[in-house]
Amino acid sequence: xxxxxxxTEAKKEDQTLTFGLSKSKPIILNTHxxxxxxxxxxxxxxxxxxxxxxxxxxxxxxxxxxHPHAKILNIDASRAxxxxxxxxxxxxxxxxxxKQGIWRRYQDLCDEQILTVEKVRYxxxxxxxxxxxxxxxxxxxxxxxxVEYEVLPGVYEPMEAMKKDAPMIHDGVERNINVTRHxxxxxxxxxxxxxxxxxxxxxxCGGQAHMCMExxxxxxxxxxxxxxxxxxxxxxxxxxxxxxAGILGMREGDVRCIxxxxxGGFGGKFExxxxxxxxxxxxxxxxxxxxxxxxxxxxxxxxxxxxxxxYWVRTGVKKDGTFCAREARVVSNGGAYTGMGATALYxxxxxxxxxxVWPSYRYDGYRVYTNTxxxxxxxxxxxxQAMWCSEQQIEWIAKDLGxxxxxxxxxxxxxxxxxxxxxxxxxxxxxxxxLTIAKNWVAEKEKKGLPKNHAIGYSAAGFMTGGIFNWFxxxxxxxxxxxxxxxxxxxxxxxxxxxIGQGSNTTMAIICAETLGVxxxxxxxxxxxxxHCPADLGAWGSRQTFMTGxxxxxxxxxxxxxxxxxxxxxxxxxxVIYDLDIKDRWVHIVARPERGMPWTDLCKFATRGKxxxxxxxxxxxTPHRKGMISPAYSYMMxxxxxxxxxxxxxxxxxxxxxxxxxxxxINHLGLIGQLEGAFSMAAGYGYxxxxxxxDGKMMNPNLVDYKMIRATEMPETPIAEIDTYEPDGPYGxxxxxxxxxxxxxxxxxxxxxxxxxxxxxxxxxxxxxIVQALKEKEEKEKAAKGAKKGK
Amino acid sequence: xxKILITLIVNKQAYEVxxxxxxxxxxAIRDHIxxxxxxxxxxxxxxxACTVMVNDMAVKxxxxxxxxxxxxxITTSEGLETDGKLAPIQQGFLHQGSYQCGFCTxxxxxxxxxxxxxxxxxTKDEIKESIEGNICRCTGYNSIVRAVExxxxxxxxxxxx
Numbered sequence: 001x002x003x004x005x006x007x008t009e010a011k012k013e014d015q016t017l018t019f020g021l022s023k024s025k026p027i028i029l030n031t032h033x034x035x036x037x038x039x040x041x042x043x044x045x046x047x048x049x050x051x052x053x054x055x056x057x058x059x060x061x062x063x064x065x066x067h068p069h070a071k072i073l074n075i076d077a078s079r080a081x082x083x084x085x086x087x088x089x090x091x092x093x094x095x096x097x098x099k100q101g102i103w104r105r106y107q108d109l110c111d112e113q114i115l116t117v118e119k120v121r122y123x124x125x126x127x128x129x130x131x132x133x134x135x136x137x138x139x140x141x142x143x144x145x146x147v148e149y150e151v152l153p154g155v156y157e158p159m160e161a162m163k164k165d166a167p168m169i170h171d172g173v174e175r176n177i178n179v180t181r182h183x184x185x186x187x188x189x190x191x192x193x194x195x196x197x198x199x200x201x202x203x204x205c206g207g208q209a210h211m212c213m214e215x216x217x218x219x220x221x222x223x224x225x226x227x228x229x230x231x232x233x234x235x236x237x238x239x240x241x242x243x244x245a246g247i248l249g250m251r252e253g254d255v256r257c258i259x260x261x262x263x264g265g266f267g268g269k270f271e272x273x274x275x276x277x278x279x280x281x282x283x284x285x286x287x288x289x290x291x292x293x294x295x296x297x298x299x300x301x302x303x304x305x306x307x308x309x310x311y312w313v314r315t316g317v318k319k320d321g322t323f324c325a326r327e328a329r330v331v332s333n334g335g336a337y338t339g340m341g342a343t344a345l346y347x348x349x350x351x352x353x354x355x356x357v358w359p360s361y362r363y364d365g366y367r368v369y370t371n372t373x374x375x376x377x378x379x380x381x382x383x384x385q386a387m388w389c390s391e392q393q394i395e396w397i398a399k400d401l402g403x404x405x406x407x408x409x410x411x412x413x414x415x416x417x418x419x420x421x422x423x424x425x426x427x428x429x430x431x432x433x434x435l436t437i438a439k440n441w442v443a444e445k446e447k448k449g450l451p452k453n454h455a456i457g458y459s460a461a462g463f464m465t466g467g468i469f470n471w472f473x474x475x476x477x478x479x480x481x482x483x484x485x486x487x488x489x490x491x492x493x494x495x496x497x498x499x500i501g502q503g504s505n506t507t508m509a510i511i512c513a514e515t516l517g518v519x520x521x522x523x524x525x526x527x528x529x530x531x532h533c534p535a536d537l538g539a540w541g542s543r544q545t546f547m548t549g550x551x552x553x554x555x556x557x558x559x560x561x562x563x564x565x566x567x568x569x570x571x572x573x574x575x576v577i578y579d580l581d582i583k584d585r586w587v588h589i590v591a592r593p594e595r596g597m598p599w600t601d602l603c604k605f606a607t608r609g610k611x612x613x614x615x616x617x618x619x620x621x622t623p624h625r626k627g628m629i630s631p632a633y634s635y636m637m638x639x640x641x642x643x644x645x646x647x648x649x650x651x652x653x654x655x656x657x658x659x660x661x662x663x664x665x666i667n668h669l670g671l672i673g674q675l676e677g678a679f680s681m682a683a684g685y686g687y688x689x690x691x692x693x694x695d696g697k698m699m700n701p702n703l704v705d706y707k708m709i710r711a712t713e714m715p716e717t718p719i720a721e722i723d724t725y726e727p728d729g730p731y732g733x734x735x736x737x738x739x740x741x742x743x744x745x746x747x748x749x750x751x752x753x754x755x756x757x758x759x760x761x762x763x764x765x766x767x768x769x770i771v772q773a774l775k776e777k778e779e780k781e782k783a784a785k786g787a788k789k790g791k
Numbered sequence: 792x793x794k795i796l797i798t799l800i801v802n803k804q805a806y807e808v809x810x811x812x813x814x815x816x817x818x819a820i821r822d823h824i825x826x827x828x829x830x831x832x833x834x835x836x837x838x839x840a841c842t843v844m845v846n847d848m849a850v851k852x853x854x855x856x857x858x859x860x861x862x863x864x865i866t867t868s869e870g871l872e873t874d875g876k877l878a879p880i881q882q883g884f885l886h887q888g889s890y891q892c893g894f895c896t897x898x899x900x901x902x903x904x905x906x907x908x909x910x911x912x913x914t915k916d917e918i919k920e921s922i923e924g925n926i927c928r929c930t931g932y933n934s935i936v937r938a939v940e941x942x943x944x945x946x947x948x949x950x951x952x
Contacts, residue, residue: 041893044828263894501892703837
């Protein structure tokens with residue numbers, strides 16, 4: 001930099017900084033910053049696992065079970081192996097047969113072998129895998145593998161699977177009950193006595209496919225050095241490394257997982273899947289790289305899905321709308337294996353109480369094995385089901401009691417400082433403001449008058465900001481970051497967080513730039529590579545901005561402190577080191593921001609001062625003493641306007657409003673993207689994304705028959721951001737990625753209730769259900785009229 | 792089946808490819824030519840991730856054989872930028888955050904580019920219709936619509952920035 005440009009730059013910074021610094025406010029947070037991997041994605045340069053090619057690479061295909069429940073008697077691969085171009089076949093016998101699961105802390109919840117050894121438990125379960133020189137040959141080869149099965153009776157519905165004489169899916173698991181969960185506080189029996197009004201309802205919530213645009217895929221390469229490297233489309237590189245090492249009997253350090261660009265996750269990609277496991281086992285056998293890409297059909301029938309749940313809810317309230325007690329029982333369809341289902345079962349129970357204060361609450365959940373596609377976490381993690389039931393029932397109660405549903409919600413709503421007994425502490429809460437914004441929006445719309453066959457419904461919701469419980473049994477801190485400052489002022493940030501499109505790399509760059517006092521373009525972020533990035537639990541439960549964000553702040557503070565030691569020595573005359581700060585590449589005295597030096601100068605001094613070492617900062621974060629669930633919670637209200645054709649039951653989304661509290665926003669564009677995207681997924685869950693099974697077979701495993709929101713079905717999604725400050729969050733931020741998947745289905749149900757007086761007890765709401773409900777209502781009214789006349 | 796030799800002009804570059812006549816255009820682009828910006832998300836012509844422009848028309852490249860495009864001009868997402876400068880549609884997507892995981896993005900860019908070539912001032916409904924065949928699981932589409940509106944309004948024309 002020439003002296004002249006230095007001068008003008010310093011002058012320019014003087015002007016902006018004196019103003020900005022007087023209040024020492026963040027200057028980068030929540031400004032318009034395009035995604036830092038945006039250009040790579042927009043120019044086709046971003047290389048996904050789907051695009052990876054390695055020299056000598058083979059292509060794998062998986063033979064899947066056609067039976068929902070059967071014993072494997074014999075597998076004969078000789079015909080397949082004789083096919084020219086086939087390089088190898090593996091079955092469960094080529095593995096150690098270790099039963100794995102992501103709930104590593106509890107051995108009995110590790111129940112899935114991926115390549116099953118003795119028995120298949122759902123249609124689509126991997127039985128054998130082939131590697132060949134082309135994908136076509138591999139595909140032809142799987143048809144040549146002869147498997148002899150002994151077909152066993154199957155059971156597909158949890159209510160059936162719980163019966164005494166039902167087939168046993170896992171040895172020794174009585175009545176197929178996989179997990180039970182109990183949450184209780186207060187004295188429900190006593191508090192129901194105090195209630196003036198008690199309402200009881202049964203609900204059913206369906207499953208949902210994650211439907212990531214990039215299907216599960218993997219490229220694995222095992223080499224004679226006894227090291228395994230794999231590219232894998234996943235949400236947590238560290239989990240996959242650790243799980244793979246465990247199941248293959250390797251040391252974690254010898255296994256490298258790379259997940260740089262990931263084509264979507266949504267809760268479905270942080271467990272072991274068939275693509276990566278079979279690719280690794282084949283590669284270990286053949287010492288050649290092996291690539292396996294799931295077809296869309298495989299991605300539907302042989303991954304996992306959102307958990308279908310039967311809900312029974314009993315709620316007691318006083319005449320004035322004060323909540324007394326709630327009791328809920330859930331029976332969930334676990335499918336064939338546990339996966340993240342144990343967490344979903346707990347969280348649905350917890351979030352069924354959300355976002356309200358219940359003097360007493362009792363929840364019992366049962367997760368039941370069936371011979372269907374396993375169920376697991378999916379964006380919202382049990383909460384969309386919980387809200388679907390809770391928020392509709394609350395609306396019905398308000399109507400029954402003649403109360404304002406908004407005010408009833410407000411009266412019982414969470415508030416900052418509230419402690420959910422034995423479960424959680426609420427550090428910040430914007431629910432009250434969200435209720436006001438939504439109420440005004442609805443009132444204004446309805447005052448203007450809605451067109452014929454239009455109605456508005458709404459729902460509250462809340463969600464967690466990452467989990468506290470260490471079910472994975474990780475020995476590492478939950479999040480870590482390493483920041484390195486180069487002599488020229490550029491910065492390298494290594495995080496274990498996984499970028500799956502939610503914008504985590506950009507968010508971390510923003511936090512890093514803000515904390516160090518540089519610009520986003522000075523920072524290179526490395527993530528999703530276990531050899532180079534520190535361990536981090538990855539992208540699930542809306543945890544990364546909060547937890548990895550906190551780790552990044554700590555790493556940057558560590559580096560900054562080291563840098564400022566040199567600045568202090570250079571500038572002198574100060575009482576304490578904290579009199580110095582860095583903002584926008586300008587190192588300065590806080591009280592007199594015009595006095596200082598450019599960041600690049602400081603980098604030069606500091607590097608030389610450290611005898612040539614690059615300045616490195618390290619940061620770690622693990623939540624402690626924050627209750628059972630999560631360190632922080634988001635709150636929101638959402639209203640949707642729908643149009644209904646009462647003849648056909650066809651629904652259309654017309655408009656919406658979301659009032660959302662995610663603490664202090666950090667990545668503005670990322671936040672909008674998360675909220676709008678969650679809406680489309682949540683609306684799909686509400687009325688389109690139906691996953692029917694017949695005798696264990698999914699009936700619509702393709703994108704023609706599995707309906708999702710498309711552009712023409714998407715309404716406007718304006719967002720009112722409510723700024724709160726979460727004391728434990730990075731710069732006051734909390735969850736934004738998942739919570740908005742929770743209210744939409746219930747809001748649509750409530751729109752049907754408010755507009756047409758029908759109560760929808762099953763989601764997704766399909767047209768025939770609406771037509772049926774309208775018919776029943778009409779008949780009921782007719783009968784009532786007749787009875788009146790008769791009198 | 793006997794292999795045949797065809798010429799595909801991809802992003803203004805002619806490639807001679809020797810392929811099985813049943814090869815789909817998406818396979819020719821990805822596997823024979825090696826441009827992996829174009830993705831695939833299904834086998835049923837339902838997701839639009841493989842959308843490219845063939846002679847300026849949006850085409851799902853899994854729905855057409857490579858041999859049907861012999862000698863034709865094909866544009867993929869790699870061909871939008873010139874000399875390091877993003878095309879207006881790419882700038883629009885970048886500014887509005889019209890992508891997240893990025894897997895549908897190539898298809899979205901090509902579908903909307905084709906729309907703007909045919910109809911430089913599309914209405915909101917026309918924009919939505921142009922991407923009705925493209926699934927995006929991340930964004931909820933509205934940011935894509937906003938980006939196309941920005942481009943149509945001339946925000947990214949030469950000198951407009």
